[in-house]
Amino acid sequence: MEFRRIRQLPPYVFTTIDTLKIQGRRAGRDIIDLGFGNPDLPSPETTVAKLAEAAHNPRNHRYSSSKGLPKLRQAITDHYQRSFGVELDPDTEAINTIGAKEGFSHLMWTLLQPGDAALVPSPSYPIHIYAPLLAGAEIRRLPLSPHADLFTNFQERFEYSWPKPRVIILSFPHNPTTTCVDAEFMQRVVDFAHENETLLVHDFAYADLGFDGYKPPSILSAKGAKEVAVELYSMTKSFSMAGWRVAFMLGNSEVVQALTKLKSYLDYGSFQPIQIAATVTLNEEPDFPGEVCQIYQQRRDVLCEGLNRIGWTVEPPRGTMFVWAKIPESCQELGSVEFASRLVTQADVAVSPGIGFGPGGEGYVRFALIENEQRIRQAIRNLDRYINQLGNHNRLVGSNSSSDQSSSDQVSLTSSAQKL
DSSP: OOOTTTTTOOOOTHHHHHHHHHHHHHTTOOOEEOSSOOOOSOOOHHHHHHHHHHHTOGGGGSOOOTTOOHHHHHHHHHHHHHHHOOOOOTTTSEEEESSHHHHHHHHHHHHOOTTOEEEEEESOOHHHHHHHHHTTOEEEEEEOOTTSOHHHHHHHHHHTOSSOOSEEEEOSSOTTTOOOOOHHHHHHHHHHHHHHTOEEEEEOTTTTOBOTTOOOOOGGGSTTGGGTEEEEEEHHHHTTOGGGOOEEEEEOHHHHHHHHHHHHHHOOOSOHHHHHHHHHHHHHOTTHHHHHHHHHHHHHHHHHHHHHHTTOOOOOOSBSSEEEEEOOGGGGGGOHHHHHHHHHHHHOEEOEEGGGGOGGGTTEEEEEOOSOHHHHHHHHHHHHHHHHHHHHHHHHHHHHTOTTOOHHHHHHHHHHHHTO
16 A cells, blocks of 8 residues: 655654664663653643643533633733733634644645645754645755854745745744744844745744743744734643643634634544643743743753763753754764764763754754753763763774874874863
């Protein structure tokens, strides 16, 4: 049997690392998992208590609404007003989705079809690439490089694309590169969308994870944004509710109503007690995202300081729950999958290979801040030993291949490797 819609999907490279991690743990090794971005922090006690209470009420066991309960939609629009200064109509400009991935995927079905194109950052969170492809559209890649002028790249990629992208996908702070933008950038993008009659879709998954005083801007705070943009907001990271699958699409009323129509054919919404618990959480736990952010910032500091100390140069991110790290020079030739595989099998540390986020991710790995500070420090010690050994090996092999290499030079190379 031919599965035509999914045949274009490549092998999921993260499975390779996950398999090695499982094998290592079954063999009794202590694998420190900094790969899969699965939050380890518990959900708010308020949330759990309300879920239990609501689940004991038989009236909540029936079908719910695919659009989300009215009080839940009111709660998220109130949250946007408090947090981002954005006013939204809970009836026409907000819809509850069963996680951001579900909402984004079905949104692409609503907006795109064969013959259309979407502009997507590269590298990118995989669903941002494959949801448009599964809708039958083509993608045009927008490279995210550390020192490039992002808006100039954005303009050029749009101008030189054919057909012109019907949808532009953005996500800041960005996964995996941790790229952050300011409110001025968002306004320029919104103005550009007006001029070129295109729609902006902003995945705001890390809305509340900005470090060192940085506050990520909502695209909906830009003037005229609701005419050309929608935004996905998730409770996964901000409220540490990954398994609950509670997210929202907000903004342009026509797009919200179009997704509402599609979802009415596909689902009856999430379990009603989950929606009730999420409503109470948004209303009663406004400080929780700030507490979560502080924990991730502390973990970021421990990881980045440790990596830099052992000679693996990284720049501390201003947002997200990740660190995007270029593979050390001595290991570049391995490629991201082989390097990440060796970290699991030889250093007992799991990370995500950059190629899993598209071709633009090759040469990098992504660390997820999902272990406590003590475990992160242990990971640094493991990495220090492995990189040290690999550096020694590579340098000694290189020196042995040169017939005129002196013994004193070999000692010098070994000493340099030990400083990593």
